[in-house]
Amino acid sequence: MQFGNFGLDKRLLATIEHLGFDQATEIQQQAIPAAMAGHDLIASSKTGSGKTLAFLLPAMQRLIRNRALAKRDPRVLILTPTRELAKQVFGQLRLLTGNTQFKAVLLLGGENFNDQEKILAKDPHFVVATPGRLADHLNHKNFYLHGLELLILDEADRMLDLGFEKELKQIHTAADHRKRQTLMFSATLDHDQINDFALDLLNSPKRITIEHGSTEHQDINKRFYLADNLEHKQAMLNHFLTNESYQQLIIFTATRADTERLSNELSEQGLSTAALSGDLNQSQRNQIMESFSKGQQKILITTDLASRGLDLVNVSHVINFDLPKHSEEFVHRIGRTGRAGNKGDAISMVGPKDWQSFKNIEAFLKQRISFDQIDGLVAKFKGLKPKKKAVAKKPTKAKATKPAAVKKAPIKRNKKAVFSAADAGDLPILRKNIGKLQDSDDDEA
Structure with a gap:
């Protein structure tokens, strides 16, 4: 489908054509008409599918065609989980607003707060921000959201995972949800917190699922290699860097210490390297x-800090030096390559510490993964056997035992009772009992 079929403003279509966009992607085909019709949306599509344009075009169309609800408040607010993603969204937005009267600002944590306060005072139409910094400006009453028309949450699942739920609810409360339209984009809709959150923020939303978060990229060649230990991984990494033909390459590690160590080692080898x-x-x-x-x-x-929101067209290879703890992150990591129709390679090393993560990824992708080998670097490690669950022993039946013999208590003789019979004049009984009493006394002696 071409963008001209959506009924977009002619000025907007001219800008899209100038930027070289022609055919709409699948997420754009479904999200743009629904958003332009005024529906709240909760949408899921894989990274690199064109979702940024899927919410920016309806936002631009709304501002072009509709009158503002307020004179000073921002009309569109776009929230992203990371500074890097916010900068990329802002960059695309600036391309669309270049020939219009609409002003856009970018609010990021770690940058000068007072400077941001000054640009907010100029009443921008668009605000692109990270949740924490935007909440700070709300707390300082640097601007208000009473007239907000469109709230867009990009990678909402990631924002919740990073602990921004409190800030998102504060922003939701500050913007009148009865007048506001909300578009929520997430890598997956199989996220309990996302669905609970959507109930609070969205009004009767339309749900769009293009490809599940676990959907693998068709343009990415995935390879997995077993590794014995850290030194073995290092040897394989050197092999890949020497023998693979790459434009740019991202190496993902588990810790900051590994990031710094690898960066120093590769720099000493004369390789052009940066660490994040x-x-x-x-x-x-x-x-x-x-x-x-x-x-x-x-x-x-880098660590997982750069796994999402980076649109780096020249990245031809991704190497997972360590596998991520969460399976979803694997999909986002390898999604840094194979973008814009280009082919990409994703190489993953699997050592003993990575084994459980590997099995989780295998289950997440719903496929059996085989391992490649490098001549001279074949691992002795072949994987870990699943732990056997302890089986509780069945209780053994108790053997039937004969009841213990009950000893009869000796009969105590009551001498008073013997003589009481004599008092009654019963002499035969008296003689008989005296005889028994004598026998008993002889036995005890």
């Missing part, structure tokens, strides 16, 4: 990502 981890300040992270996106480095080493 959570202990860097925002300015440093921005500088690294901007440098890598411009192609100034060929290798980026």
Whole structure:
């Protein structure tokens, strides 16, 4: 389907054509008409499917065709879980607003708060932000959301996983949901917290599922290799970096320490390398990502910090030095390659510590995964056997036992009772009892 079939404003269509967009993707085909009709949406599609344009075009159309509900409040608010994704969404938005009167601002944590306060005072139409920083500005009463017309939550599942539920509810309360339209995009709808959250934020939403979060990318060649230990992984990594033909490459590690160690080792080998981890300040992270996106480095080493929201067209390879704990993150990691119709390679190393994560990924993808091998680097490790569940022993039947013989208590003789008979004049009985009493006394002696 072409964008001209959606009934978009001619000025908007001209911009889309100028940017080189022609055919709408599947998520765009379903989400754009529903959003333009005013429905709340909860939508799921894989990363790289074109969902950003699926919510930006209806937002632009709304502002072009409809009058504002308020003179000063923002009309559209777009929330993303990470600064990197917010910057990419903002970049696409700026391309669409370039020839219009609409103003857009970007609010990110770690950047100058006072400068952001000043640009908010200029009454922007669009605000793109991370939840924490936006909540800070609400608390300082730097702007209000009474006139908000459209709330867009991009990667809502990720925002909840990162602990932004409190801020999202605060933003929801600040914006009148009776007048507001809400569009929620998530990697998966099989997320209990997402569904509970949608009940609070959305009004009778339409549900759109293009591809489940576990859907693998058809343009990505996935390879898995068994590894014995850290040194074995290092040897395989050196093999890949030497023998694979790549444009740019991302290496994912489990810890910041591994990120720094690998970066130092590869840099000593003369490889153009950058490292990205959570202990860097925002300015440093921005500088690294901007440098890598411009192609100034060929290798980026990172934790899961960069697994989502990075649209890096020149990344031809992803290497999982360590597998992620959560299976969904595997899909997002490998989704950094094979974008915009390009082919990509995803290489994963599986050591003893990665085995349970590997089995979880296998179950998540609903397929049996086989392992490749490298000549001279074949692992001795062949996987871990599943732990046997302890089976409770059945209670054994108690053997039937004969009841113990009951000893009869000796009969106590009551001498008073013997003589009481004599008092009654019964002499025969007296003689008989005296004889028994004598026999008994002889036995005891």
